Amino acid sequence: MSIWSELIPEFSFEQVFVEPWTEFLDPFIWIFLMGFFVTAACGFLGTFIVWRRMALVGDAISHSVLPGLVIAFLVSQSRDTLPMFLGAVGAGVLTTGLIEVIHQKSRIKTDAALGIVFTTLFAIGVVLVSLYGENVDLDTDCVLYGELEHVTLEPLSSVFGLFEAPGSVIRMGVVSLLVVGLVILFYRPLVVSSFDPGLARSMGMNPAAMHHALMSLLAIVVVSSFEAVGAVLVIAMLIFPGTTASLLSDRLPVILGITLVIAFLGALLGMHFALWLDISTAGAISTVIFGMFLLAWVFAPRRGLLWQVFR
Amino acid sequence: MQEIPLETHDLTVAYDKRPVLYGVDVQVPEGKLVGIVGPNGAGKSTLIKAIMGIVPITGGWVKVFGESFARGAKRVGYVPQRESVDWDFPVNVMDVVLMGRYGRLGLMGRVSKADREIAEACLDKVGMLPYAKRQISNLSGGQQQRVFLARALAQESDLYLMDEPFVGVDAATEAAIIELLRELKGRGKTILVVHHDLPTAQTYFDMLMLLNMRLVAFGPTEEVFTQELLQKTYGGRLTILSEVANTVMKESK
Ligand SMILES: Nc1ncnc2c1ncn2[C@@H]1O[C@H](COP(=O)(O)OP(=O)(O)O)[C@@H](O)[C@H]1O
Ligand SMILES: [Mg+2]
Numbered sequence: 001m002s003i004w005s006e007l008i009p010e011f012s013f014e015q016v017f018v019e020p021w022t023e024f025l026d027p028f029i030w031i032f033l034m035g036f037f038v039t040a041a042c043g044f045l046g047t048f049i050v051w052r053r054m055a056l057v058g059d060a061i062s063h064s065v066l067p068g069l070v071i072a073f074l075v076s077q078s079r080d081t082l083p084m085f086l087g088a089v090g091a092g093v094l095t096t097g098l099i100e101v102i103h104q105k106s107r108i109k110t111d112a113a114l115g116i117v118f119t120t121l122f123a124i125g126v127v128l129v130s131l132y133g134e135n136v137d138l139d140t141d142c143v144l145y146g147e148l149e150h151v152t153l154e155p156l157s158s159v160f161g162l163f164e165a166p167g168s169v170i171r172m173g174v175v176s177l178l179v180v181g182l183v184i185l186f187y188r189p190l191v192v193s194s195f196d197p198g199l200a201r202s203m204g205m206n207p208a209a210m211h212h213a214l215m216s217l218l219a220i221v222v223v224s225s226f227e228a229v230g231a232v233l234v235i236a237m238l239i240f241p242g243t244t245a246s247l248l249s250d251r252l253p254v255i256l257g258i259t260l261v262i263a264f265l266g267a268l269l270g271m272h273f274a275l276w277l278d279i280s281t282a283g284a285i286s287t288v289i290f291g292m293f294l295l296a297w298v299f300a301p302r303r304g305l306l307w308q309v310f311r
Numbered sequence: 312m313q314e315i316p317l318e319t320h321d322l323t324v325a326y327d328k329r330p331v332l333y334g335v336d337v338q339v340p341e342g343k344l345v346g347i348v349g350p351n352g353a354g355k356s357t358l359i360k361a362i363m364g365i366v367p368i369t370g371g372w373v374k375v376f377g378e379s380f381a382r383g384a385k386r387v388g389y390v391p392q393r394e395s396v397d398w399d400f401p402v403n404v405m406d407v408v409l410m411g412r413y414g415r416l417g418l419m420g421r422v423s424k425a426d427r428e429i430a431e432a433c434l435d436k437v438g439m440l441p442y443a444k445r446q447i448s449n450l451s452g453g454q455q456q457r458v459f460l461a462r463a464l465a466q467e468s469d470l471y472l473m474d475e476p477f478v479g480v481d482a483a484t485e486a487a488i489i490e491l492l493r494e495l496k497g498r499g500k501t502i503l504v505v506h507h508d509l510p511t512a513q514t515y516f517d518m519l520m521l522l523n524m525r526l527v528a529f530g531p532t533e534e535v536f537t538q539e540l541l542q543k544t545y546g547g548r549l550t551i552l553s554e555v556a557n558t559v560m561k562e563s564k
Contacts, residue, residue, distance in 0.1 A: 051400060188413050195400045198391045202363040203414035204384045250446040252401045
């Protein structure tokens with residue numbers, strides 16, 4: 001018993017579940033929203049990435065962001081958001097482009113091409129950091145794990161004079177809206193290009209352009225989420241909501257809707273868990289959405305393990 | 312003037328610089344049911360994909376109804392090889408058939424009630440209307456093929472390209488499909504069907520295209536279905552050569 005009480009902090013319902021929504025609403029609402037926006041944008045887009053069997057492209061992008069950040073810093077000599085963002089997205093788009101080129105111009109398969117490209121770019125990043133390390137001042141912890149809680153330290157900026165929010169929360173909100181909006185707008189060509197690229201081409205759609213647009217959007221989402229959840233956990237956010245939802249439904253629109261519910265619950269429970277156990281919020285959200293995946297895997301109707309056993 | 316639904320000239324296609332189709336010249340007349348016949352790896356699927364611009368062509372040109380494929384695309388319906396798509400994809404039968412309408416909707420258009428009614432009518436034609444709400448992985452091979460056929464019907468095209476629609480289907484489905492193809496032909500549609508079974512090819516099709524990397528022959532079935540030409544397509548040096556080429560390719564991988 002004593003070991004447990006040492007490992008797990010005392011649970012106070014008041015402190016863990018009530019105060020974040022009353023007295024301390026100000027910092028906690030930003031943590032929750034940031035978590036929700038990140039998980040929603042990643043999960044929504046990730047559903048397509050998963051069904052197109054490109055789950056690890058997100059991994060590749062998140063690792064090749066490093067040289068993009070360093071080069072953007074060296075060129076602009078500032079840590080302003082815009083050059084950093086452009087540098088990182090540029091590196092992400094370059095990654096997916098290079099994977100394509102290597103795959104097409106040689107007999108190397110996509111997975112190996114992916115390994116070649118992102119390790120090389122990451123290595124270039126490491127070299128650049130060691131060369132110019134003293135100037136660059138990159139927080140490697142942040143690169144790996146993300147610092148979702150940092151949003152509470154940011155000054156609030158006004159949105160059209162309507163309300164005030166931290167800059168990164170606003171940006172992530174815009175990115176989430178962009179993702180959901182674009183997917184809805186281009187839903188039909190996106191689905192046909194994913195399910196049957198041949199048919200899409202024969203109808204005058206351009207599945208290759210679709211692929212590149214999807215990859216660029218993925219780069220934007222990964223890079224925007226990067227600061228909050230880090231290079232590794234962003235993969236969990238990309239893959240878990242879509243796979244979990246796919247266990248629960250076999251209609252794509254429903255699956256996409258469920259990913260948003262998962263993002264909401266994941267961010268909510270994750271925030272409360274992080275507060276209770278005093279742990280990283282990004283880690284807590286990832287663990288919660290993993291737990292939801294596990295539940296779905298075991299209990300899902302028709303596709304779940306129990307259903308298969310007791311059918 | 313009668314339009315030529317499909318014309319290719321000196322069509323050449325290569326994968327990784329290895330040519331798989333050389334100099335295919337055909338002019339397919341309107342209102343014919345045409346079988347594309349040839350051994351495995353002869354380039355039958357490649358021919359269809361090259362016509363539709365799904366794989367890039369290395370040389371020559373393709374015209375549908377006298378225009379480039381891109382311009383004529385709306386008049387062409389497509390049935391890919393069944394195993395070319397992921398049948399676990401989270402869509403149901405109705406979703407797949409509605410995809411046949413997407414080519415007409417443009418980027419922003421919405422699926423209308425009329426589109427749904429057309430899709431339902433097409434499903435009914437292939438006997439799959441009761442399955443409209445089924446997820447596509449919960450279908451037999453024959454049912455999946457019928458769904459693809461319904462989707463092509465929903466495209467309301469004048470030229471249809473079908474890749475092995477009879478593979479893995481039961482006898483009843485095969486009979487139903489051939490019935491449907493004849494009905495389409497009766498309405499003046501032109502249909503190209505990749506087929507690998509020689510005895511039925513002779514009875515199903517008005518015209519045959521014998522293909523083995525090159526076009527061996529193209530003409531009315533009774534003229535083309537001869538021992539000599541079939542030998543040339545299946546048993547001749549060409550096959551042996553391509554088999555040798557294949558083995559060499561595999562070993563060098
Ligand atoms: N995407 C591809 N990349 C490389 N080679 C291919 C590709 N698709 C088909 N091939 C090769 O092209 C040849 C013709 O293939 P295909 O058109 O599928 O033949 P068929 O449909 O007549 O069986 C085969 O040797 C096949 O291995
Ligand atoms: Mg084939």
